[in-house]
Amino acid sequence: xxxxxxxxxxxxxxxxxxxxxxxxxxxxxxxxxxxxxxxxxxxxxxxxxxxxxxxxxxxxxxxxxxxxxxxxxxxxxxxxxxxxxxxxxxxxxxxxxxxxxxxxxxxxxxxx
Amino acid sequence: xxxxxxxxxxxxxxxxxxxxxxxxxxxxxxxxxxxxxxxxxxxxxxxxxxxxxxxxxxxxxxxxxxxxxxxxxxxxxxxxxxxxxxxx
Numbered sequence: 394x395x396x397x398x399x400x401x402x403x404x405x406x407x408x409x410x411x412x413x414x415x416x417x418x419x420x421x422x423x424x425x426x427x428x429x430x431x432x433x434x435x436x437x438x439x440x441x442x443x444x445x446x447x448x449x450x451x452x453x454x455x456x457x458x459x460x461x462x463x464x465x466x467x468x469x470x471x472x473x474x475x476x477x478x479x480x481x482x483x484x485x486x487x488x489x490x491x492x493x494x495x496x497x498x499x500x501x502x503x504x505x
Numbered sequence: 506x507x508x509x510x511x512x513x514x515x516x517x518x519x520x521x522x523x524x525x526x527x528x529x530x531x532x533x534x535x536x537x538x539x540x541x542x543x544x545x546x547x548x549x550x551x552x553x554x555x556x557x558x559x560x561x562x563x564x565x566x567x568x569x570x571x572x573x574x575x576x577x578x579x580x581x582x583x584x585x586x587x588x589x590x591x592x593x
Binding site: 441463469474 | 509513514516517520521524537540543544547
Protein backbone atom coordinates (compact mmCIF):
# COMPACT_ATOMS: atom_id res chain seq x y z
CA UNK A 394 0.00 0.00 0.00
CA UNK A 395 2.73 2.36 1.12
CA UNK A 396 4.88 1.24 -1.73
CA UNK A 397 2.19 1.67 -4.32
CA UNK A 398 1.59 5.16 -2.98
CA UNK A 399 5.23 6.04 -3.45
CA UNK A 400 5.20 4.53 -6.90
CA UNK A 401 2.22 6.58 -7.99
CA UNK A 402 3.74 9.66 -6.40
CA UNK A 403 6.91 9.10 -8.38
CA UNK A 404 4.96 8.78 -11.60
CA UNK A 405 3.37 12.18 -11.26
CA UNK A 406 5.89 14.38 -12.93
CA UNK A 407 5.21 17.98 -12.24
CA UNK A 408 5.99 20.13 -15.20
CA UNK A 409 5.94 23.84 -15.65
CA UNK A 410 4.88 25.41 -18.91
CA UNK A 411 7.54 27.81 -20.04
CA UNK A 412 6.95 29.26 -23.46
CA UNK A 413 4.99 26.27 -24.73
CA UNK A 414 7.71 23.90 -23.61
CA UNK A 415 7.33 21.71 -20.57
CA UNK A 416 10.40 21.12 -18.47
CA UNK A 417 10.83 18.23 -16.13
CA UNK A 418 13.12 19.02 -13.24
CA UNK A 419 14.21 15.53 -12.43
CA UNK A 420 14.47 12.08 -13.92
CA UNK A 421 13.66 8.79 -12.25
CA UNK A 422 16.48 6.34 -12.59
CA UNK A 423 15.38 3.13 -14.27
CA UNK A 424 15.70 0.17 -11.95
CA UNK A 425 18.90 -1.80 -12.49
CA UNK A 426 19.05 -5.53 -12.93
CA UNK A 427 21.12 -5.89 -9.74
CA UNK A 428 18.47 -4.08 -7.78
CA UNK A 429 15.78 -6.37 -9.19
CA UNK A 430 17.87 -9.37 -8.19
CA UNK A 431 18.52 -8.22 -4.61
CA UNK A 432 14.91 -7.22 -4.04
CA UNK A 433 13.67 -10.47 -5.58
CA UNK A 434 15.94 -12.54 -3.35
CA UNK A 435 14.83 -10.61 -0.27
CA UNK A 436 11.19 -11.14 -1.20
CA UNK A 437 11.75 -14.84 -1.78
CA UNK A 438 13.37 -15.12 1.66
CA UNK A 439 10.05 -14.10 3.23
CA UNK A 440 8.48 -17.30 1.92
CA UNK A 441 8.59 -19.76 4.83
CA UNK A 442 9.79 -22.74 2.82
CA UNK A 443 12.59 -20.74 1.19
CA UNK A 444 14.10 -19.20 4.31
CA UNK A 445 16.84 -21.79 4.64
CA UNK A 446 17.48 -22.43 0.95
CA UNK A 447 20.34 -21.06 -1.07
CA UNK A 448 18.72 -19.07 -3.84
CA UNK A 449 20.57 -18.39 -7.04
CA UNK A 450 19.43 -17.23 -10.46
CA UNK A 451 19.79 -20.72 -11.89
CA UNK A 452 17.85 -22.52 -9.19
CA UNK A 453 14.62 -24.05 -10.34
CA UNK A 454 11.69 -23.63 -7.96
CA UNK A 455 10.57 -27.22 -8.10
CA UNK A 456 13.79 -29.13 -8.77
CA UNK A 457 16.52 -27.29 -6.87
CA UNK A 458 14.55 -25.54 -4.16
CA UNK A 459 12.23 -28.48 -3.58
CA UNK A 460 9.01 -26.51 -3.73
CA UNK A 461 5.67 -28.09 -4.55
CA UNK A 462 3.10 -26.38 -6.76
CA UNK A 463 1.61 -24.49 -3.80
CA UNK A 464 4.98 -23.10 -2.69
CA UNK A 465 5.79 -22.03 -6.24
CA UNK A 466 2.57 -20.02 -6.36
CA UNK A 467 3.47 -18.55 -2.98
CA UNK A 468 6.92 -17.51 -4.18
CA UNK A 469 5.46 -15.84 -7.27
CA UNK A 470 2.87 -13.96 -5.21
CA UNK A 471 5.68 -12.73 -2.92
CA UNK A 472 7.50 -11.42 -6.00
CA UNK A 473 4.33 -9.82 -7.37
CA UNK A 474 3.78 -7.98 -4.11
CA UNK A 475 7.40 -6.84 -3.85
CA UNK A 476 7.39 -5.32 -7.33
CA UNK A 477 3.76 -4.29 -7.35
CA UNK A 478 2.92 -6.06 -10.59
CA UNK A 479 0.77 -8.94 -11.67
CA UNK A 480 2.19 -11.95 -13.42
CA UNK A 481 -0.49 -13.34 -15.76
CA UNK A 482 -1.26 -17.05 -15.30
CA UNK A 483 0.07 -17.98 -18.73
CA UNK A 484 3.49 -16.51 -17.98
CA UNK A 485 3.47 -17.76 -14.40
CA UNK A 486 3.05 -21.31 -15.68
CA UNK A 487 6.17 -20.96 -17.78
CA UNK A 488 8.36 -19.52 -15.05
CA UNK A 489 10.39 -22.41 -13.70
CA UNK A 490 13.53 -20.78 -12.33
CA UNK A 491 14.35 -17.75 -10.22
CA UNK A 492 16.27 -16.28 -13.15
CA UNK A 493 13.25 -16.46 -15.45
CA UNK A 494 11.14 -14.66 -12.87
CA UNK A 495 13.80 -11.96 -12.44
CA UNK A 496 14.05 -11.50 -16.21
CA UNK A 497 10.30 -11.12 -16.55
CA UNK A 498 10.15 -8.58 -13.73
CA UNK A 499 13.09 -6.64 -15.16
CA UNK A 500 11.44 -6.42 -18.57
CA UNK A 501 8.16 -5.30 -17.03
CA UNK A 502 9.92 -2.62 -14.97
CA UNK A 503 11.57 -1.24 -18.10
CA UNK A 504 8.16 -0.67 -19.65
CA UNK A 505 7.11 1.71 -16.88
CA UNK B 506 -14.54 -32.19 -10.17
CA UNK B 507 -12.18 -29.50 -9.00
CA UNK B 508 -9.04 -29.27 -11.10
CA UNK B 509 -5.55 -28.70 -9.75
CA UNK B 510 -5.43 -25.44 -11.68
CA UNK B 511 -8.51 -24.13 -9.91
CA UNK B 512 -7.06 -24.98 -6.51
CA UNK B 513 -3.82 -23.19 -7.33
CA UNK B 514 -5.77 -20.22 -8.61
CA UNK B 515 -7.76 -20.10 -5.38
CA UNK B 516 -4.52 -20.32 -3.38
CA UNK B 517 -3.06 -17.45 -5.38
CA UNK B 518 -6.16 -15.29 -4.97
CA UNK B 519 -6.27 -15.94 -1.25
CA UNK B 520 -2.61 -15.01 -0.82
CA UNK B 521 -2.99 -11.86 -2.88
CA UNK B 522 -5.84 -10.75 -0.65
CA UNK B 523 -3.88 -11.66 2.48
CA UNK B 524 -1.03 -9.38 1.38
CA UNK B 525 -3.47 -6.49 1.17
CA UNK B 526 -3.97 -6.31 4.93
CA UNK B 527 -2.38 -3.18 6.28
CA UNK B 528 -2.07 -4.54 9.76
CA UNK B 529 1.01 -6.72 10.23
CA UNK B 530 -0.66 -9.19 12.58
CA UNK B 531 -3.70 -9.74 10.36
CA UNK B 532 -1.50 -10.04 7.28
CA UNK B 533 0.90 -12.54 8.73
CA UNK B 534 -1.90 -14.55 10.32
CA UNK B 535 -3.85 -14.76 7.07
CA UNK B 536 -0.76 -15.82 5.11
CA UNK B 537 0.17 -18.44 7.68
CA UNK B 538 -3.38 -19.73 7.98
CA UNK B 539 -3.80 -20.10 4.20
CA UNK B 540 -0.44 -21.81 3.86
CA UNK B 541 -1.06 -24.22 6.71
CA UNK B 542 -4.55 -25.25 5.73
CA UNK B 543 -3.60 -25.92 2.10
CA UNK B 544 -0.62 -27.99 3.25
CA UNK B 545 -2.80 -29.85 5.72
CA UNK B 546 -5.32 -30.81 3.04
CA UNK B 547 -2.73 -31.53 0.37
CA UNK B 548 -3.32 -35.29 0.55
CA UNK B 549 -7.09 -35.17 -0.04
CA UNK B 550 -8.04 -37.57 -2.80
CA UNK B 551 -11.82 -38.01 -2.69
CA UNK B 552 -13.50 -35.61 -5.12
CA UNK B 553 -16.25 -34.76 -2.60
CA UNK B 554 -13.72 -33.82 0.08
CA UNK B 555 -11.74 -31.70 -2.35
CA UNK B 556 -14.92 -29.97 -3.51
CA UNK B 557 -15.92 -29.27 0.07
CA UNK B 558 -12.49 -27.86 0.92
CA UNK B 559 -12.51 -25.82 -2.29
CA UNK B 560 -15.94 -24.31 -1.57
CA UNK B 561 -14.82 -23.53 1.94
CA UNK B 562 -11.87 -21.69 0.43
CA UNK B 563 -14.14 -19.69 -1.87
CA UNK B 564 -16.17 -18.55 1.15
CA UNK B 565 -13.00 -17.61 2.97
CA UNK B 566 -11.85 -15.66 -0.07
CA UNK B 567 -15.02 -13.57 0.14
CA UNK B 568 -14.36 -13.02 3.83
CA UNK B 569 -10.74 -12.02 3.20
CA UNK B 570 -11.78 -9.61 0.45
CA UNK B 571 -14.20 -7.88 2.82
CA UNK B 572 -11.84 -7.77 5.74
CA UNK B 573 -8.76 -6.62 3.85
CA UNK B 574 -10.80 -3.82 2.27
CA UNK B 575 -12.00 -2.74 5.69
CA UNK B 576 -8.43 -3.01 6.98
CA UNK B 577 -7.31 -0.49 4.38
CA UNK B 578 -9.76 2.09 5.67
CA UNK B 579 -7.81 2.48 8.89
CA UNK B 580 -4.22 3.37 9.50
CA UNK B 581 -1.95 1.24 11.57
CA UNK B 582 1.41 2.10 13.03
CA UNK B 583 4.22 -0.13 11.99
CA UNK B 584 5.27 -2.62 14.62
CA UNK B 585 8.89 -2.93 15.73
CA UNK B 586 9.04 -6.44 14.31
CA UNK B 587 8.19 -5.26 10.83
CA UNK B 588 11.13 -4.77 8.50
CA UNK B 589 11.16 -1.21 7.23
CA UNK B 590 11.23 -0.86 3.48
CA UNK B 591 14.15 1.24 2.37
CA UNK B 592 13.16 3.54 -0.42
CA UNK B 593 15.92 5.04 -2.46
